[in-house]
Amino acid sequence: MAGRRLTVVLDPHRWLELRRFRPLYESGAMSLREISKETGLNRRTVSKYLKDPSSAAPPKREAAGQRYRRVVDEVAPLIDAMLRSEVLLKASVIHERLVQDYAVSINYQRVKLYLQEARPRIAEELGIGPAELAGLHRRFEVVPGAQAQVDWGDEGKILAHVGISKVYSFHMTLSYSRDPFCCFTTGQDLATFFDCHRLAFAHFGGVPMSIVYDRTKTVVRRHVAPGEAVPLHPEAVAFAGHYDFDVDVLAAYRPQGKGRVERQVGIVRDHVLAGRAFSSIEEINAAFAAWVPLRRAKVHGTHGEVIGHRAVRDHTALRPLPTTPYLVAQRHLRHVGKDCLVAFDANLYSVPARKIRPRQLVEVRATKSQVTLHSTIADRDGQTMLAVHPRAVGRGARIVDETHWDGLPTGAGRRVTTGDDLPSPRRGQPLRAADGPLQALLNRAAAAHVEVSRRPLSVYDELTGTRPFTTNAPTKEAH
Template identity: 30%
Template sequence: MLRRRDVDEVVELKRQGLSIRAISRLTGYHRTTITRYLQAPTARPVYGPRVSAQSKLEPFKVYLKERLQAGVWNGAVLLRELRDRNYSGGYTILTDWLRPQRKQAESLAVQRFETPPGKQAQVDWGHLGAVSDGDGERKLWGFTMTLGYSRRLMAEAATDQKLGTLLRMHETAFYDWGAVPDEILYDRMKTVWTGTDERGEIVWNAIFLDFARYWGFTPRLCRPYRAQTKGKVESGVKYLRRNFVCGLQGREPAGLIDLNGQLRWWLAEVANQRVHGTTHEQVMARWEADRAAMHPVNGRPPYPYMDDEQRKVARDAYVSWNGSRYSVPWRYAGKEVWVRDHGPSVEIRYSSERIAVHAPATKRHQVVTLRHHHVGIPTHSRQSVKTLIHIAQSAPVVEHRPLAAYEAVACGGAL
């Protein structure tokens, strides 16, 4: 059977006046075949589109979409799960399918959703600048917690983002509000989560998860590729920079304490008194509905957590901590100790024994010393002189013998 383009070629040659014999010589087709197609041109073969073979991934796409909805976007994790379900395809097929899914997730129109009163708060850190104490410069971070319904904002500045600092700022918000929301949404900060397991499920920081259970809220993570779900927080950090930090230009605070004092005033008099641009209502007017739906604090004490870090005592019986040095009893020189920041004091422990308590240094590179720690410290040092030997030179000792002994030797005898 001739292909359609071959039949078209035969018809064109005949239209040009060539005989069937000539067409046969030119094309190599038999004269009978040429005659048959010229007499019945409607018999030309017609080919439709080819039916593509089903992708090996096709039976698993429903499962994959469920996993994407659950927040699992890691191709290696998804491939491992598909292998457990007898998937025989390759990794490339999977990533080729995932690529447009990611693009679609990033470009989807965002539907704004409003959380009910007391349901959710959102937390994040934002870089605010730097603080200088005369001995150096440290980054300045702003912590924000925003209630999803009323948009009431709590914020505080700090020079680190440690777990202890994060927990303390949570509790500052809880005590300030007198209540705790049902759940709190976070970005993927390492003080909150430590990664994902082999199934792509969230692995929470164990201490943080215990803290959440202690206060009765459920932690949640912002879904990957869906940064819009934290829009209230990102706007809160941006608002903090543009409305509060911007106003400090030219009248910078005297220090971190002064900065946080001004920040508390701004929150009470400006941020939480404004008419919000989205709700078109005053923040504090909606706050009453938030507070009524949240869990009351009821005088619950702070979560029992303190930042501990291991340090080695130097030979001069000092421990380095947060850029300053603190004395310990000299007999602990060279030993490993634990330093704990209590806030109003710095506590140093060796095993279960508390060996030193200091007031925190007021600036970096300060040396904080309690004199009794170094009473009796050995002042001698190992001698570095060479060990030498002294030899007294003396005359050799000569044995005295009678002359008869020498005569016997001369005559062939022996001494």
């Protein structure tokens, strides 16, 4: 028996654990030495069985009766205590606290691997079901044309240098193919939101059967408790009815339900915006349109097909567009000012003075490009429209139709003069001395030549019966 080595097969648990390190080794996240130290196996044994997956299970250590101890076992009670206080705590947070609060030097991947078996165990101890654990959600697949997902992105001040303070990106992604659409706007109001929908439908060539939203105020009228029916915005209901799709609103705090468009927001930001400078919204939209063919030529990592090929089936299954578009309008009630101006969205719009009164309540209907002002009571002809204006861009603008002020005082009858060119009482005749001193007083230049009589003050004393004041009057001496 001398010179021969007895090979004993490991128990399945340790062999499966060794196999779990293969992705870490192949990606370079852990070295053979670290894996050997973690598993308690010889470095050569780890190298042999990680490099050759078809090999049999590795042999046991010579001290077969001893249980190997991992590095993470030293801090396992500490990690378990953190999980008992918050079972949904992320691995990155636990690793950060181990390093900062407890000065533990440990590889992040070891903490992550330990949590894979520790989290379900601690959850079971706490009586928490598997479906309630963080990060767990049901993956779903859809048929072509069945669903699209919508989301907003905040792109910040990428156009601040041209006077546009904020830029937003609207995203719609077809769930079956992951075919993307994106357009950039300066606002997230109701009219802009659904105008972006129309652009997306034109981009795809049709309408999906349902669209998934989060609880944005342009879709949901108000928030409700979990489990209650979500009240939809009236304009969202009307828009969906016109284009014949179903509105699907996610539960609160469940972004996983629209993860396909959530991922698309970051992809567009990285491939279209990153490292570039733009001077207008149109230029950014053109950059996205130029990038779309590149995206469609990619093989998607989830469904494993070329996005463009799969998008053809998606587009074919979409519902056709209606013959007439539905124009969504914001509707608000506003008071008319004494200057015949109505304030809306930090801008002022005029209404006809002859058709309104001060502080009258009017209805503002605003689309993306137009603002119409309506009376709340129809006139004799059944009409309510008062004025139509182009929608102002930005804030602080005054959109005024000068004819709306017809009939109001213009101030044309007010006059002032310096007195040098006072017109004569009779047109075409110069001022004469015979016109009298009163007329001369009206002329500032002639006032200096008016004769004024002069009398001594004693005359006024005699008229009033008072004794004139004199400085020669006797005074009482002080003792």
